[in-house]
Amino acid sequence: MLFNSVVFIFAFFPLVVFVFFRIARRSHLLGAGWLVFASLFFYGWWNPRYVLLLVASIGFNYACGFYLARLVRDRSTSLAGWVLAFAVTANLALLAYYKYANFFLQIAADVSGHTFGIGHVLLPLGISFFTFTQIAFLVDVYRGLAREYNFVHYALFVTYFPHLIAGPVLHHKEMMPQFQEARTYRPDWESVAVGLTIFFIGLFKKTVIADGVAPFAGPLFAAPGQPDLFAAWGGALAYTFQLYFDFSGYSDMAIGLSRVFGIKLPLNFDSPYKAVNIIEFWRRWHMTLSRFLRDYLYFSLGGNRKGPVRRYVNLFITMLLGGLWHGAGWTFIAWGGLHGVYLVVNHGWHALRQRLGQDPERSTPWGRAFGRLVTFIAVVAGWVFFRATNFDDAVAILRGMAGMNGVMVPAALTAIVPGLRSTLELAGVQLALGGTTRFVLQYAWIGVLLPLTLFAPNTQEILGRFQPALDFRGSAFSATRFAWRPSPTWGMLAALIVTGGLLSLSRVSEFLYYQF
Amino acid sequence: MSTSARYLRSLSLATIALLALVATINLLVDPYGLFRVVRIDGFNAIKSQAGQRAVVFKRQGAERMRPNTLVLGNSRAEIGFDPQSPAWPASMQPVFNLALPGAGVDAALNEFTRVLEYTTPKVAVVGLDFLDFRVDPAAQADSTPPNADPMLWLRERLSALVTVGALADSLATLKAQHDPYATSLTDAGFNPMRDYVAIARREGYYTMFRQRNQENAGSYVRGPRGIYLADGRPAPEFRAVERMIDIAAGSAIQLKFVIYPVHAQTLVLFHQAGLWPAFEAWKRELVKRVAGAPAGASVELWDFSGFAPYADEPVPPPGDTRTEMRWYWEAGHFKKSLGEVMLATMFAAPGNQTRWGHRLTSSDLEDHLQRQRAARESFEASRAAETSELAGIINSATSTAGRRR
Numbered sequence: 001m002l003f004n005s006v007v008f009i010f011a012f013f014p015l016v017v018f019v020f021f022r023i024a025r026r027s028h029l030l031g032a033g034w035l036v037f038a039s040l041f042f043y044g045w046w047n048p049r050y051v052l053l054l055v056a057s058i059g060f061n062y063a064c065g066f067y068l069a070r071l072v073r074d075r076s077t078s079l080a081g082w083v084l085a086f087a088v089t090a091n092l093a094l095l096a097y098y099k100y101a102n103f104f105l106q107i108a109a110d111v112s113g114h115t116f117g118i119g120h121v122l123l124p125l126g127i128s129f130f131t132f133t134q135i136a137f138l139v140d141v142y143r144g145l146a147r148e149y150n151f152v153h154y155a156l157f158v159t160y161f162p163h164l165i166a167g168p169v170l171h172h173k174e175m176m177p178q179f180q181e182a183r184t185y186r187p188d189w190e191s192v193a194v195g196l197t198i199f200f201i202g203l204f205k206k207t208v209i210a211d212g213v214a215p216f217a218g219p220l221f222a223a224p225g226q227p228d229l230f231a232a233w234g235g236a237l238a239y240t241f242q243l244y245f246d247f248s249g250y251s252d253m254a255i256g257l258s259r260v261f262g263i264k265l266p267l268n269f270d271s272p273y274k275a276v277n278i279i280e281f282w283r284r285w286h287m288t289l290s291r292f293l294r295d296y297l298y299f300s301l302g303g304n305r306k307g308p309v310r311r312y313v314n315l316f317i318t319m320l321l322g323g324l325w326h327g328a329g330w331t332f333i334a335w336g337g338l339h340g341v342y343l344v345v346n347h348g349w350h351a352l353r354q355r356l357g358q359d360p361e362r363s364t365p366w367g368r369a370f371g372r373l374v375t376f377i378a379v380v381a382g383w384v385f386f387r388a389t390n391f392d393d394a395v396a397i398l399r400g401m402a403g404m405n406g407v408m409v410p411a412a413l414t415a416i417v418p419g420l421r422s423t424l425e426l427a428g429v430q431l432a433l434g435g436t437t438r439f440v441l442q443y444a445w446i447g448v449l450l451p452l453t454l455f456a457p458n459t460q461e462i463l464g465r466f467q468p469a470l471d472f473r474g475s476a477f478s479a480t481r482f483a484w485r486p487s488p489t490w491g492m493l494a495a496l497i498v499t500g501g502l503l504s505l506s507r508v509s510e511f512l513y514y515q516f
Numbered sequence: 517m518s519t520s521a522r523y524l525r526s527l528s529l530a531t532i533a534l535l536a537l538v539a540t541i542n543l544l545v546d547p548y549g550l551f552r553v554v555r556i557d558g559f560n561a562i563k564s565q566a567g568q569r570a571v572v573f574k575r576q577g578a579e580r581m582r583p584n585t586l587v588l589g590n591s592r593a594e595i596g597f598d599p600q601s602p603a604w605p606a607s608m609q610p611v612f613n614l615a616l617p618g619a620g621v622d623a624a625l626n627e628f629t630r631v632l633e634y635t636t637p638k639v640a641v642v643g644l645d646f647l648d649f650r651v652d653p654a655a656q657a658d659s660t661p662p663n664a665d666p667m668l669w670l671r672e673r674l675s676a677l678v679t680v681g682a683l684a685d686s687l688a689t690l691k692a693q694h695d696p697y698a699t700s701l702t703d704a705g706f707n708p709m710r711d712y713v714a715i716a717r718r719e720g721y722y723t724m725f726r727q728r729n730q731e732n733a734g735s736y737v738r739g740p741r742g743i744y745l746a747d748g749r750p751a752p753e754f755r756a757v758e759r760m761i762d763i764a765a766g767s768a769i770q771l772k773f774v775i776y777p778v779h780a781q782t783l784v785l786f787h788q789a790g791l792w793p794a795f796e797a798w799k800r801e802l803v804k805r806v807a808g809a810p811a812g813a814s815v816e817l818w819d820f821s822g823f824a825p826y827a828d829e830p831v832p833p834p835g836d837t838r839t840e841m842r843w844y845w846e847a848g849h850f851k852k853s854l855g856e857v858m859l860a861t862m863f864a865a866p867g868n869q870t871r872w873g874h875r876l877t878s879s880d881l882e883d884h885l886q887r888q889r890a891a892r893e894s895f896e897a898s899r900a901a902e903t904s905e906l907a908g909i910i911n912s913a914t915s916t917a918g919r920r921r
Contacts, residue, residue: 189520196524208680225916412718433723486519491526498527499534503680 001045003199003253004206006505012042016161017260024185031185032152035261039159043125050124057094058158061087061134062151068141084142088135095131098123103328126165128325130158136296137172146172153179162257166250168268168288174470175263184262193486194466195259200498201459202252207504210246213449216442217242221387224396228408228430232400234442239387240380241449244273247286252459255469266291267460267469273379273453276363276371278342279350281379293322312347316340326386331394335385342378372454410436457482539677547685549573549703550676557693564692565685566701567617570594572672574614574705575630581704582635583612588624589643591617591707592776592848596855597641599704603859608639613705620648625756632767639770641862642760646775646798650740650791651751708852712845720837724846729781729906732848733913736789743798750801757805765813772862773802777820777854777873779847780828780895784903787892788910796885799876807878817876819884820858823891826850826872828899 001008016038024031044051064087071080096104109115137154140146149157149172157175158164178184220227220235227235251268258265268288275281282290298318304311316337323336350360363371381398388394399405411431414421421431432439457477460468464478465485477483484490543551545560548569555561566573578586585608587597593615604611614627624642631637676682692698697714701707716724743751757773764771786795802817809815821827832839843854861873874884896903 193520486523488526492530495530506675506679
């Protein structure tokens with residue numbers, strides 16, 4: 001079931017909320033149980049068979065966690081280590097089978113010349129997310145940072161439908177306490193108002209913006225050929241905005257839905273294209289995944305405790321595996337590796353500035369503007385690998401973006417300014433036959449979305465007065481009179497967003513991050 | 517009431533009001549002709565966006581008209597046969613053009629059978645497109661028809677009332693009322709291509725020909741080259757032709773199959789892409805089916821895919837935005853002027869036909885194919901520069917397709 005579907009918005013969600021608060025008045029545990037049931041139904045709407053897989057995964061990990069907690073309490077450290085290794089391996093094996101088996105068998109086939117096949121394996125939705133959250137739980141139990149929880153609460157933590165399919169990647173220590181609080185089970189009008197507003201901002205971002213700009217990205221990646229400068233940049237930028245508004249829209253919807261129940265989720269996006277360097281970009285993009293990779297992969301590899309060289313190697317490996325997490329393909333690995341290199345260069349630059357006696361966190365306004373531009377271009381170049389079907393296509397598009405396939409503008413546009421045609425022809429610009437409307441619309445979208453992502457306040461800043469998410473630290477915008485408040489005037493303004501989102505529901509499309 | 521509850525009430529009421537406003541606008545403007553609440557010249561009479569929902573628009577229009585003559589096919593037929601044309605014999609009026617852009621012969625059969633649920637036309641003119649019959653030899657002959665959507669009726673109406681697309685189309689419809697070049701569909705289902713008039717004046721016919729040739733060449737070289745499955749059976753689409761013949765015979769409907777008069781440039785592209793043998797085989801298969809029609813059935817197969825004197829109409833040179841072509845919009849789509857010549861040929865008294873267009877029968881099929889081959893060779897020789905440019909387009913499409921493999 002998709003958040004941006006009529007059945008979800010007008011049937012499933014209202015029913016779940018209504019029944020939850022009715023049941024929770026009598027028993028908190030039953031209320032939580034109802035949410036688990038609703039979440040499994042939500043998951044099974046897509047493919048009922050995989051509900052069993054999800055339930056088995058929860059049962060297995062809960063049992064392992066329970067046993068591990070006992071061992072840790074009894075100080076059986078060695079056995080606990082083995083149990084943890086077994087449980088984590090089992091989780092990764094499940095993920096490897098469903099997500100990576102065909103990819104690795106293809107590599108084996110390419111290397112050996114023999115064919116290995118297990119047939120087509122349908123990827124269970126959200127498997128990367130529910131595997132990671134549970135591995136984090138097991139590791140924390142082993143580290144003594146988590147204890148055995150109530151099973152219903154644990155099942156709800158994993159299955160909770162707002163985050164189940166595409167995150168945010170939740171951490172048990174920020175969710176379990178909320179499931180235990182009595183106020184979670186009482187309806188609160190403020191939470192409903194804040195939650196629905198965030199949800200509908202997310203819906204607008206997805207259905208109006210992401211789905212609106214998508215047709216200007218798809219054709220380039222479907223058949224790049226030898227794109228010229230404008231075609232390559234137009235398609236790459238359109239995808240850059242499509243992905244951001246799609247995924248951050250999804251995250252807003254998840255945060256908003258959860259808030260209706262009074263449960264706050266962590267932030268997943270914080271205007272990532274405003275980042276002045278790539279380190280900051282990863283603090284603003286898919287924040288819960290970055291947090292997970294840092295805490296459970298980068299730190300496990302040794303982090304920065306073993307010298308600068310090992311630190312850079314660890315960083316690179318973390319990003320490489322982060323790329324692989326997004327998909328079983330060389331283009332994802334290349335994307336992760338590229339960002340690994342970006343981060344190494346960025347940390348190296350900071351180290352150099354420190355050595356020269358400068359504070360790397362401080363820059364001139366021009367320096368910051370330049371950093372923002374370079375970061376943005378680097379990120380867009382990365383998205384080309386992320387989205388391209390194969391390496392050749394990615395390279396063809398990057399060549400186009402570098403101007404190596406020439407520059408082309410629609411011939412009809414040159415008629416607007418007298419003499420422009422001959423000037424352009426003298427400059428070596430080619431004139432395209434047709435395609436004028438598409439060219440103008442594509443760059444009109446880009447012209448609107450670029451300043452929106454670079455300068456406009458984001459969802460949590462707009463809702464900043466009402467603690468919209470767990471880790472929101474406030475912002476200057478939230479203190480201004482333009483920040484949202486639950487007033488009738490804001491109700492009418494928000495209605496424009498709600499109406500825009502609802503009117504765009506007919507072109508239902510999946511979220512890009514469902515495939516991960 | 518708390519401030520949050522007041523906010524939610526204001527939000528809900530304003531949303532309902534906005535949705536109602538949008539629904540009212542869409543209901544009155546009715547961009548797809550679904551509701552027909554009002555029809556006012558200068559307000560909503562020209563349905564510039566009806567093509568977005570051509571299937572629904574045309575099905576409703578045909579049901580209202582209950583035509584004596586039905587035009588079926590794809591965009592070539594939609595653009596080429598004007599039901600209001602005087603070339604249609606009076607006895608065949610009213611005519612409805614139920615041809616749908618992108619529709620294959622299966623879709624045409626589907627529309628044909630739907631019409632028969634409420635009326636029995638006297639004549640059906642059915643455009644046949646060779647490209648629809650190309651098949652991958654490894655394909656399965658049997659395909660599962662898509663499941664019928666029980667909610668379709670409701671879904672169509674809701675999406676015509678409360679969607680941003682419908683609102684945009686309503687606004688475009690309002691704007692189009694005073695735009696002589698706005699795209700539109702007539703009430704009889706014909707597309708007059710008014711937008712192409714503007715494009716031709718802005719970019720010139722050469723641009724339109726070249727752009728479409730480039731697109732088509734890609735599909736010619738990427739797509740299958742034959743019309744037979746691996747086991748030797750012809751493409752499943754022929755079954756739709758047989759079914760139409762059976763239905764027409766059973767309902768005493770005159771059936772006129774038409775092989776479209778594509779421009780000579782398209783025929784040369786067929787040849788250069790290696791499709792010519794399949795093109796001829798396709799005609800042979802069609803002739804077999806027409807010849808096998810039940811006794812007493814009125815089924816004709818007309819081949820308008822020749823060269824002179826219409827399909828070889830010269831294309832104005834690059835940069836020429838003044839010269840208008842008389843018979844073609846671009847190499848794949850003929851104008852209604854040529855459609856009228858075709859109608860005059862097909863509906864003329866025996867012995868009174870023009871020298872263009874040929875009624876295919878098994879008796880002279882091979883001679884006819886031989887003459888067409890000779891005509892193509894003659895065209896390629898006499899228009900060498902044009903032929904060479906087309907070869908360049910095919911070569912470019914071939915290398916692009918090779919890279920993608």
